[in-house]
Amino acid sequence: MSPVNLIALIALNYNLRLLMANRPISLHGMALWFMASIMMIAASAFAATDQADLAVGMKTLPLLTNKITGTASLAIIYDPANPASKEEANGIKAVLDSGFEAPDLKLTGVLVPVGDLGKMAGSRIAILTGGLSAHYDAINNAAISNSVLTMSTDLDCVRANKCVLGLVSKPHVEIYYSKAAADAAKISFGQVFAMLVKQI
Amino acid sequence: MRTYPIRRISLLALIAAFTAPRSASAEMVDYGSLQSLFGEPVTTSATGTPQRASDVPANMTIITADEIRQSGSRNIPEILSRVPGLDILQDSSTSFDVGVRGYQQAFQPRLLVLVDGRQVFIDDYSRTLWDNIPVNIDDIRQIEVVKGASSALFGSNAAGGVINIITYSPIYDHNNVGSISVGTQQTLTGDATVTQNGAWGGTKFSVGGMHANEFNTPRVAGSDQLPTFEPRHEYIVNSSVFQLTPNLQANTEFTYADNTDNTLDGISYVTAAQQNTTYSARAGFSWQSPYGLITNNNYFNHSLSNFYEEPDGGRPYSLWTSLFVSQLQDQFKSGTDHTFRVALEYRYKDFTSAAAELVPQNSDLQENNIAASGMWLWQMNDNLSWTNALRYDRQAMQQNGTLAAGVASPVSAYDRAVDAFSGNSTLVYKVTDVDTLRAGYGRGVQLPSLIQSGFNEIFTFGGSAEDSEGNPKLKPTIVEDFSLDYDRKIASLDSTLSLSPFYEINRDIAALPFTGATQTIPPAGTVYALFIAENVGNSHGYGGEIELKGHSPEGFRWDASYSLAKVVDTNSVLSTVDYQGSSPESHFRLLLGYTTGSWEFDTNGQYVTGLNMIRSTDSGILALPTPVGGYTSVSARIGYKIDERFTLALSGTNLTQANTNESAYPAIERQLFLTLTGRF
Numbered sequence: 001m002s003p004v005n006l007i008a009l010i011a012l013n014y015n016l017r018l019l020m021a022n023r024p025i026s027l028h029g030m031a032l033w034f035m036a037s038i039m040m041i042a043a044s045a046f047a048a049t050d051q052a053d054l055a056v057g058m059k060t061l062p063l064l065t066n067k068i069t070g071t072a073s074l075a076i077i078y079d080p081a082n083p084a085s086k087e088e089a090n091g092i093k094a095v096l097d098s099g100f101e102a103p104d105l106k107l108t109g110v111l112v113p114v115g116d117l118g119k120m121a122g123s124r125i126a127i128l129t130g131g132l133s134a135h136y137d138a139i140n141n142a143a144i145s146n147s148v149l150t151m152s153t154d155l156d157c158v159r160a161n162k163c164v165l166g167l168v169s170k171p172h173v174e175i176y177y178s179k180a181a182a183d184a185a186k187i188s189f190g191q192v193f194a195m196l197v198k199q200i
Numbered sequence: 201m202r203t204y205p206i207r208r209i210s211l212l213a214l215i216a217a218f219t220a221p222r223s224a225s226a227e228m229v230d231y232g233s234l235q236s237l238f239g240e241p242v243t244t245s246a247t248g249t250p251q252r253a254s255d256v257p258a259n260m261t262i263i264t265a266d267e268i269r270q271s272g273s274r275n276i277p278e279i280l281s282r283v284p285g286l287d288i289l290q291d292s293s294t295s296f297d298v299g300v301r302g303y304q305q306a307f308q309p310r311l312l313v314l315v316d317g318r319q320v321f322i323d324d325y326s327r328t329l330w331d332n333i334p335v336n337i338d339d340i341r342q343i344e345v346v347k348g349a350s351s352a353l354f355g356s357n358a359a360g361g362v363i364n365i366i367t368y369s370p371i372y373d374h375n376n377v378g379s380i381s382v383g384t385q386q387t388l389t390g391d392a393t394v395t396q397n398g399a400w401g402g403t404k405f406s407v408g409g410m411h412a413n414e415f416n417t418p419r420v421a422g423s424d425q426l427p428t429f430e431p432r433h434e435y436i437v438n439s440s441v442f443q444l445t446p447n448l449q450a451n452t453e454f455t456y457a458d459n460t461d462n463t464l465d466g467i468s469y470v471t472a473a474q475q476n477t478t479y480s481a482r483a484g485f486s487w488q489s490p491y492g493l494i495t496n497n498n499y500f501n502h503s504l505s506n507f508y509e510e511p512d513g514g515r516p517y518s519l520w521t522s523l524f525v526s527q528l529q530d531q532f533k534s535g536t537d538h539t540f541r542v543a544l545e546y547r548y549k550d551f552t553s554a555a556a557e558l559v560p561q562n563s564d565l566q567e568n569n570i571a572a573s574g575m576w577l578w579q580m581n582d583n584l585s586w587t588n589a590l591r592y593d594r595q596a597m598q599q600n601g602t603l604a605a606g607v608a609s610p611v612s613a614y615d616r617a618v619d620a621f622s623g624n625s626t627l628v629y630k631v632t633d634v635d636t637l638r639a640g641y642g643r644g645v646q647l648p649s650l651i652q653s654g655f656n657e658i659f660t661f662g663g664s665a666e667d668s669e670g671n672p673k674l675k676p677t678i679v680e681d682f683s684l685d686y687d688r689k690i691a692s693l694d695s696t697l698s699l700s701p702f703y704e705i706n707r708d709i710a711a712l713p714f715t716g717a718t719q720t721i722p723p724a725g726t727v728y729a730l731f732i733a734e735n736v737g738n739s740h741g742y743g744g745e746i747e748l749k750g751h752s753p754e755g756f757r758w759d760a761s762y763s764l765a766k767v768v769d770t771n772s773v774l775s776t777v778d779y780q781g782s783s784p785e786s787h788f789r790l791l792l793g794y795t796t797g798s799w800e801f802d803t804n805g806q807y808v809t810g811l812n813m814i815r816s817t818d819s820g821i822l823a824l825p826t827p828v829g830g831y832t833s834v835s836a837r838i839g840y841k842i843d844e845r846f847t848l849a850l851s852g853t854n855l856t857q858a859n860t861n862e863s864a865y866p867a868i869e870r871q872l873f874l875t876l877t878g879r880f
Contacts, residue, residue, distance in 0.1 A: 056237065059233065059236050059237040060237060062230065062233040063230065063233055063234070063237070065446045065447065065488070066446060103233070103236070171633050172239075172254075172633070173237065173238050173239050175237075188446075190228060190488055190493075191228070191488050191492060191493040191531070191532070191533075192228055192229050192230075192234070192250045192493065193234075194533060195249055195250050195251075195531065195533060195539055196234065196238070196242065196250055196251070196252060198536075198582075199533065199536045200536065
């Protein structure tokens with residue numbers, strides 16, 4: 001559970017207790033809930049990437065028309081100025097370094113600060129942390145230049161046609177797919193894949 | 201009814217044949233990777249386009265490879281017995297018929313069976329020779345069961361449902377497996393599959409065989425064939441996929457199978473010994489084109505069945521059936537919310553029969569069928585989708601043989617064509633993350649079988665000289681079904697609850713030549729009794745299934761279900777097509793399993809209510825309803841994984857009693873098997 005969700009749950013629980021005790025909801029309780037709700041809405045399109053999300057992303061790779069097999073480096077793009085983004089990037093790197101297995105593929109994680117996208121060169125896959133909306137264009141341009149498959153749990157990136165894949169692992173696996181972004185980066189999935197995902 | 205020159209239709213069909221691509225099960229569908237990605241099986245059997253199992257607009261059950269292994273069964277009907285809404289009629293050790301939502305019948309014509317998209321259903325009687333299907337049980341990835349009219353997608357044999365058996369892919373999977381099984385009735389079974397694949401593509405060989413003694417349970421003297429054949433089968437399959445470019449695959453498949461068994465003959469309601477030889481060849485391609493996924497499937501099936509029946513003096517009668525199918529299909533998305541499938545299909549059938557006739561004839565029936573179909577899936581929003589499918593069939597027939605003078609249907613009566621429409625419309629509404637509702641309507645068309653249209657024999661049966669004739673004027677049987685399905689995931693029970701009520705109407709049911717209404721009416725100028733195929737009336741059925749299925753993290757699994765199928769025949773004339781009496785009304789199932797360490801324990805207990813089933817008791821001339829009580833059957837398997845490669849399993853069927861009377865035909869014996877399986 002994310003910190004934002006936790007705050008909202010605490011606020012909801014606090015207010016419900018007041019209601020059950022026949023006491024009016026306090027102003028600070030309302031304010032807490034309201035703020036948490038606003039934060040939840042803002043964060044609703046993005047949840048920090050965890051191991052399950054990463055697994056979903058890597059399981060899409062066998063479905064590429066030009067498969068990636070053997071060894072590959074995965075660029076983890078983050079914003080050093082954003083602590084949440086940096087923390088998420090380190091989390092992804094830690095998962096990869098802990099022996100994470102992708103189908104028919106040995107992956108090496110490479111941290112790529114958003115200000116130094118040249119480090120993407122050599123990577124065929126990139127995963128974006130949250131908090132990068134100001135840099136969608138720059139990342140997309142770098143991905144196009146290097147023909148990199150971009151993926152993120154930040155669905156807004158896909159909706160903006162700046163990332164190829166949006167990843168949702170809970171409660172059900174869903175894949176959001178921007179064919180425009182894929183075409184621009186010369187990334188090609190089979191038509192069967194396109195029929196099974198939510199195409200933007 | 202208009203008639204059409206058969207040559208013109210053949211030309212059109214030929215054009216379709218040589219411009220055609222392959223069916224929905226084309227190799228472009230990497231079932232393994234997709235199932236791994238989405239955490240659930242992917243299927244093409246509901247709409248012809250790939251869909252997640254939870255999204256399909258049909259009442260579908262997918263039996264996974266794990267469930268097949270845990271069943272302990274070495275034949276497909278026993279595996280299917282776990283599916284609510286299916287009834288298994290077993291009449292010898294290896295002969296089965298599978299009924300869908302009631303409508304159980306010997307030589308079941310309403311259920312289309314496919315292996316990787318190729319029809320293994322035999323068009324002579326419109327039946328499935330389950331023990332002749334050339335497939336290694338250990339090479340099956342999943343079995344997809346669709347209940348309800350599906351002929352808008354699969355054609356006229358799918359009036360009641362479809363079973364699509366999907367094997368492991370030669371190109372995407374690395375299935376190398378061998379097994380050997382010994383058991384009671386001196387059963388010996390061996391199967392093996394070897395796969396080689398690489399960047400070029402893949403090829404797979406499967407080979408297997410079985411031999412056993414037939415059940416030694418009582419048979420009716422004079423009606424049931426004695427001596428029985430010893431059940432056996434052998435098969436060999438080669439299938440290959442060639443990756444020509446990243447967007448183009450070609451595929452081939454060759455099969456051969458031969459079996460002997462003792463089967464309930466749905467034409468005379470006696471048990472017959474039969475020997476069947478089938479072979480097939482297939483070629484096609486899949487192309488990810490700028491216009492969508494274009495697939496082509498062309499195959500040729502041939503079958504020869506020799507029947508031996510006691511009332512027939514034990515002399516054989518033989519049926520030869522050839523089928524050529526060519527399918528061309530394009531699947532594509534338009535925008536983000538609309539998926540379309542358009543398809544053309546051509547079918548050519550040739551049917552001949554031979555027996556020692558009183559008046560020699562040389563019947564040779566040919567049928568040409570062209571069909572056009574389309575499917576439109578509209579994803580209206582994240583939670584609501586609407587699927588519509590429509591198919592048009594035109595079937596023309598021609599009698600190329602010579603028939604005796606004075607027969608009811610002379611050669612000229614066969615020059616005719618039938619037009620038929622079938623369709624489906626289904627709404628799928630994901631009410632919440634855990635609730636899904638489906639509401640569907642289906643209109644299926646069941647065209648007459650080759651026997652029903654064009655069987656012609658004048659011979660002695662049970663001491664009576666008779667003229668047994670098909671009827672080219674038969675109308676197609678129309679099946680309409682209305683269904684409502686509700687699925688709810690219950691996290692607290694680690695289970696899914698499914699409710700599936702249905703209502704079904706069958707119009708113009710067609711009877712086989714022996715089971716039509718005008719038996720014993722001699723044609724003018726002859727001395728034979730005439731037995732002619734006829735449309736005998738209507739029937740409707742209703743009922744449903746309720747199922748609770750789940751598994752726990754601790755290794756337990758369960759599947760409890762109850763199915764009800766109440767069939768009411770309203771045949772306007774006397775007929776031995778008796779769905780009402782032949783279908784059990786209620787069927788209770790309880791499957792329990794547990795995995796711990798290297799051990800797997802599974803049981804399957806069933807109770808099926810009684811029947812009042814047609815049975816010949818006097819040399820095959822008169823078939824009468826015969827009451828059969830309800831029965832309980834229990835099967836079980838204990839599996840032990842010796843190491844990463846080898847598994848040893850002890851399994852058994854009908855464990856609670858030595859003999860079980862499941863139908864009006866010979867009882868079923870208890871069976872035990874010990875199976876060693878190796879994966880490499």
